[in-house]
Amino acid sequence: MKELIQNVLDSAKLKGVDYTDVRVVRRQYEEIEVKNGRVEALTSDEDFGFGIRVLFKGAWGFACSSNVTKREMETVFRRALKIARASSKAAAKGIFFPPASPRVDEYKTPITLDPFDVAPEKKMGLLLKADEIIRRNKKVKISEAFLGSYKTVKTFASTEGSHIDQEIVECGAGIAATAIEGGEVQVRSYPNSFRGNFATRGYEWIEELAIENHAERVAEEAERLLAAKPCPSKMTTLILDSSQLALQIHESIGHPIELDRILGTEASYAGTSFLKPEMVGQLRYASEKVSIVADATSPGGLGTFGYDDEGIKAQRVPIISQGRLVNLLTSRETAHHVGKESNGTMRADGWNRIPLIRMTNISIEPGDWTLERMIADTKEGLFLTTNRSWSIDDKRINFQFGTEIGWEIKDGKLGDIVKNPTYTGITLPFWNSCDAVANRDHWKMWGTPNCGKGEPGQVAHVGHGAAPARFRNVRVGVMKAA
Amino acid sequence: MIGKEGCLRLLRNILQSSPADQTEALLLTEDSSLTRFAHSAVHQHVAEKNQTLILRVILGKRIAVVTTNILNPSSLKKCLAKALALAKVQHPNDEFVSLPKPRPIPEMNTFSKTIQTLTPNKKVTMIKEVLRLVKGEGFKASGAFSHGEVELAVVNSLGVDAYQEFSDLFFHLIVDTGGSSGYAGFVSRDVDRFDTTALAREAIKKASRGEPIQVEPGEYEVVLEPYAVSELLSFLGYLGFHAMAVQEGRSFFCNEFGKRMVDEKVTLYDDGLDPKGLQVPFDFEGIPKQKVTFFEEGIAKEVTYDSFTAAKEGKESTGHALIAPNTEGPIPINLFMKSGNSSLDEMVRSVRKGIYVTRFHYTNVVEPMKAVITGMTRDGTFLIEQGEIKGPIKNLRFTESILKALSRVSAVSKDQRVCSEGTVYSRRFITGTVAPALKVDGFNFSGVSAL
Numbered sequence: 058m059k060e061l062i063q064n065v066l067d068s069a070k071l072k073g074v075d076y077t078d079v080r081v082v083r084r085q086y087e088e089i090e091v092k093n094g095r096v097e098a099l100t101s102d103e104d105f106g107f108g109i110r111v112l113f114k115g116a117w118g119f120a121c122s123s124n125v126t127k128r129e130m131e132t133v134f135r136r137a138l139k140i141a142r143a144s145s146k147a148a149a150k151g152i153f154f155p156p157a158s159p160r161v162d163e164y165k166t167p168i169t170l171d172p173f174d175v176a177p178e179k180k181m182g183l184l185l186k187a188d189e190i191i192r193r194n195k196k197v198k199i200s201e202a203f204l205g206s207y208k209t210v211k212t213f214a215s216t217e218g219s220h221i222d223q224e225i226v227e228c229g230a231g232i233a234a235t236a237i238e239g240g241e242v243q244v245r246s247y248p249n250s251f252r253g254n255f256a257t258r259g260y261e262w263i264e265e266l267a268i269e270n271h272a273e274r275v276a277e278e279a280e281r282l283l284a285a286k287p288c289p290s291k292m293t294t295l296i297l298d299s300s301q302l303a304l305q306i307h308e309s310i311g312h313p314i315e316l317d318r319i320l321g322t323e324a325s326y327a328g329t330s331f332l333k334p335e336m337v338g339q340l341r342y343a344s345e346k347v348s349i350v351a352d353a354t355s356p357g358g359l360g361t362f363g364y365d366d367e368g369i370k371a372q373r374v375p376i377i378s379q380g381r382l383v384n385l386l387t388s389r390e391t392a393h394h395v396g397k398e399s400n401g402t403m404r405a406d407g408w409n410r411i412p413l414i415r416m417t418n419i420s421i422e423p424g425d426w427t428l429e430r431m432i433a434d435t436k437e438g439l440f441l442t443t444n445r446s447w448s449i450d451d452k453r454i455n456f457q458f459g460t461e462i463g464w465e466i467k468d469g470k471l472g473d474i475v476k477n478p479t480y481t482g483i484t485l486p487f488w489n490s491c492d493a494v495a496n497r498d499h500w501k502m503w504g505t506p507n508c509g510k511g512e513p514g515q516v517a518h519v520g521h522g523a524a525p526a527r528f529r530n531v532r533v534g535v536m537k538a539a
Numbered sequence: 540m541i542g543k544e545g546c547l548r549l550l551r552n553i554l555q556s557s558p559a560d561q562t563e564a565l566l567l568t569e570d571s572s573l574t575r576f577a578h579s580a581v582h583q584h585v586a587e588k589n590q591t592l593i594l595r596v597i598l599g600k601r602i603a604v605v606t607t608n609i610l611n612p613s614s615l616k617k618c619l620a621k622a623l624a625l626a627k628v629q630h631p632n633d634e635f636v637s638l639p640k641p642r643p644i645p646e647m648n649t650f651s652k653t654i655q656t657l658t659p660n661k662k663v664t665m666i667k668e669v670l671r672l673v674k675g676e677g678f679k680a681s682g683a684f685s686h687g688e689v690e691l692a693v694v695n696s697l698g699v700d701a702y703q704e705f706s707d708l709f710f711h712l713i714v715d716t717g718g719s720s721g722y723a724g725f726v727s728r729d730v731d732r733f734d735t736t737a738l739a740r741e742a743i744k745k746a747s748r749g750e751p752i753q754v755e756p757g758e759y760e761v762v763l764e765p766y767a768v769s770e771l772l773s774f775l776g777y778l779g780f781h782a783m784a785v786q787e788g789r790s791f792f793c794n795e796f797g798k799r800m801v802d803e804k805v806t807l808y809d810d811g812l813d814p815k816g817l818q819v820p821f822d823f824e825g826i827p828k829q830k831v832t833f834f835e836e837g838i839a840k841e842v843t844y845d846s847f848t849a850a851k852e853g854k855e856s857t858g859h860a861l862i863a864p865n866t867e868g869p870i871p872i873n874l875f876m877k878s879g880n881s882s883l884d885e886m887v888r889s890v891r892k893g894i895y896v897t898r899f900h901y902t903n904v905v906e907p908m909k910a911v912i913t914g915m916t917r918d919g920t921f922l923i924e925q926g927e928i929k930g931p932i933k934n935l936r937f938t939e940s941i942l943k944a945l946s947r948v949s950a951v952s953k954d955q956r957v958c959s960e961g962t963v964y965s966r967r968f969i970t971g972t973v974a975p976a977l978k979v980d981g982f983n984f985s986g987v988s989a990l
Contacts, residue, residue, distance in 0.1 A: 090864070097632070099625050100864055101604075103618075116584075121588070122588045123608045144659070146664075147667050148581050176628070199787050235789065240793075321577045322578075322681075448901045448902065451901070451915065455915065455987065457936060479905065512963075513964070
């Protein structure tokens with residue numbers, strides 16, 4: 058393989074390109090889905106190919122193929138060069154792509170037990186056991202359990218002399234109980250909605266999740282939601298659990314700080330951002346209780362890796378320090394807009410996509426509260442947990458979230474549960490209303506395996522470390538107004 | 540492109556090698572390109588060649604699915620062995636009856652050879668013409684222009700033997716004035732219908748109505764362009780128009796068949812064979828597409844089936860299987876809303892005070908049984924007063940039941956449009972919804988964008 062790659066890079070140099078990189082990526086998936094006592098999906102997926110990115114006369118060209126041979130690589134290189142030549146006729150003037158020091162290295166996700174070494178029978182057994190416990194509750198009409206294992210083996214090489222081999226292992230699992238009665242549908246899940254929680258860890262992660270120990274509780278809570286009162290419609294104090302705060306960070310901090318969005322190159326699809334490069338160092342994004350880091354080195358995070366897909370080493374970068382915006386997510390091409398070097402966030406969804414600026418692990422730093430003290434300190438409000446829906450505008454200003462369940466808070470105590478809870482807000486006032494963040498004991502890493510961006514579409518695996526946090530004067534109960 | 544004989548030969552060879560009780564092999568090939576532009580310059584231009592084999596084997600009632608894009612003989616052998624190994628350890632699915640038996644597939648042309656004339660140079664030249672028109676107005680453009688050649692072949696051990704080649708092209712454009720924006724989109728299998736000048740003018744017209752003002756959220760009369768309507772209809776398809784959602788009791792159709800659920804002006808159906816849409820002759824099990832009517836003059840009628848959900852009710856598939864393993868259900872992908880006799884101009888003239896919506900953004904389900912969704916307006920939202928568009932307004936958030944909105948439809952346009960975001964993730968298979976414009980007498984906006 059090394060020779061095939063070098064052959065392309067040598068050809069690129071002979072053609073006088075400004076820069077070329079080659080990525081060869083092999084991905085292996087295994088997914089198991091159990092529904093209502095049956096293994097509805099038992100799948101194995103293998104995907105292999107290469108992509109070549111060419112910078113020529115200030116314009117990018119990219120082509121790729123699943124046929125990994127010397128001849129095809131040469132053909133694909135020529136196609137990429139042809140595309141770059143064509144694009145140069147309508148490209149922006151003055152693409153600045155600073156050189157990077159060549160890196161020859163390798164990285165492997167540290168794991169104890171490779172999830173692909175665990176027999177499917179054992180995995181199915183685990184899921185069926187949890188599913189069976191859920192189905193003991195007769196109000197539950199749909200019980201679901203999921204387990205996914207993922208391995209990416211990739212090589213990055215560039216005309217600058219970099220050659221980086223990486224092996225990223227990920228897995229995750231989750232359960233969900235759907236109670237249905239009289240036109241009412243209520244879902245509870247563990248450890249998170251939309252298939253569970255995912256990490257760059259081995260099968261030991263699945264064992265730690267202990268999904269079967271939570272099956273009875275999620276079924277009971279789904280049943281209780283059927284008879285629960287609706288979420289009230291009012292302005293109130295809101296406490297978000299760590300999983301919902303993770304998605305709040307994702308949508309209203311993680312995406313707005315992507316410098317490619319800020320510069321407008323995602324305008325036609327995912328949108329832009331209310332931020333501008335000159336706001337770095339100036340903008341009070343949040344209250345002083347809030348500090349956010351982008352940390353691609355965080356152990357187990359779903360956005361943890363060795364190097365990004367431009368050959369830049371994984372980093373931990375402060376983004377918001379005590380409420381003030383201090384950096385953005387950048388690439389080699391964009392970082393100069395904030396007077397910095399790339400902080401290594403360019404990742405591609407496989408061999409057949411170009412790298413884009415993607416979140417790594419965008420995490421809130423723990424505060425000094427316990428969740429119990431935070432609730433006790435709240436006279437009136439809502440405690441919401443586990444995301445059910447999300448939506449935010451194309452500039453990342455106006456958001457609305459729904460969660461699976463909520464609890465009223467009255468005089469410092471959790472009260473009745475409420476169904477269909479929703480809340481809405483505006484990004485900057487919302488984050489500036491944060492007056493408490495829970496401490497390290499409550500801080501968890503959440504994996505988001507479904508972050509969409511780009512055209513053609515790309516799905517990134519990103520992480521968010523989060524602890525419960527409290528926000529003041531938030532509008533809840535949007536449903537009632539509908 | 541492998542070609543019909545090559546695709547089917549490859550798949551038939553796998554069937555012959557398979558000792559499973561039943562075997563299905565699907566091949567999806569792609570040769571595509573996408574060019575993106577922003578700030579009136581091309582910044583991304585990519586091309587892809589890929590081919591994916593999806594193999595479903597059944598031992599008794601034990602089902603396993605293995606996917607690979609490595610199609611050399613040793614890999615195919617390994618793929619089959621892997622599928623058989625997984626099926627052996629799989630638990631039986633008692634509800635599985637059989638893969639489908641073959642049915643005659645209608646012949647249709649879904650491939651336009653002119654798609655092959657779209658070289659990188661030609662696409663850039665076409666984009667430059669759009670950029671020239673937009674720059675001429677002093678505005679900036681962003682968007683994407685993609686085209687592809689796709690082959691779909693499905694065979695199974697019961698005799699299904701289907702092949703079709705498709706061409707597709709999609710283009711979308713956002714014109715940005717700095718304070719306001721406008722959108723235009725196009726999707727087709729045929730390059731000859733592609734009119735970049737008309738699309739540029741459509742988006743420019745939307746954007747050039749001045750600076751947006753803020754209006755208060757609340758319930759308004761709305762005029763929805765086909766782009767916005769298609770988004771609402773797609774959610775109905777996902778949430779309730781298919782058999783799995785009904786069988787699991789999570790569809791808004793449950794216990795409502797035969798009843799009026801929406802206004803009588805609303806007739807909604809799925810039809811992969813209608814040439815007004817993006818035609819597809821058969822589904823991902825190789826079964827011919829049937830027209831399925833969800834609402835006929837407002838009355839709940841029927842849902843889509845694949846072979847699995849059909850067998851549970853002793854019915855036949857309607858040709859709506861998605862790629863295996865599909866745990867979401869036979870979601871319809873060729874939606875149509877029947878046209879009416881109004882026009883966008885007439886709708887606007889009939890509004891005393893209301894909102895004109897070009898498209899929605901980042902929509903998501905809030906309450907599935909009531910089909911309540913939320914999302915933002917985007918790229919062309921206007922205030923209508925006394926029958927006239929007064930000017931652009933800041934984007935609004937809506938939180939509304941689609942069913943409730945369809946119960947309040949007071950006008951349906953005669954003209955329809957094929958709408959598609961053209962979103963392609965791992966596998967390219969472009970789908971579209973044929974939608975008219977609608978006037979809805981009451982639509983709930985729950986918030987406003989602050990900038």
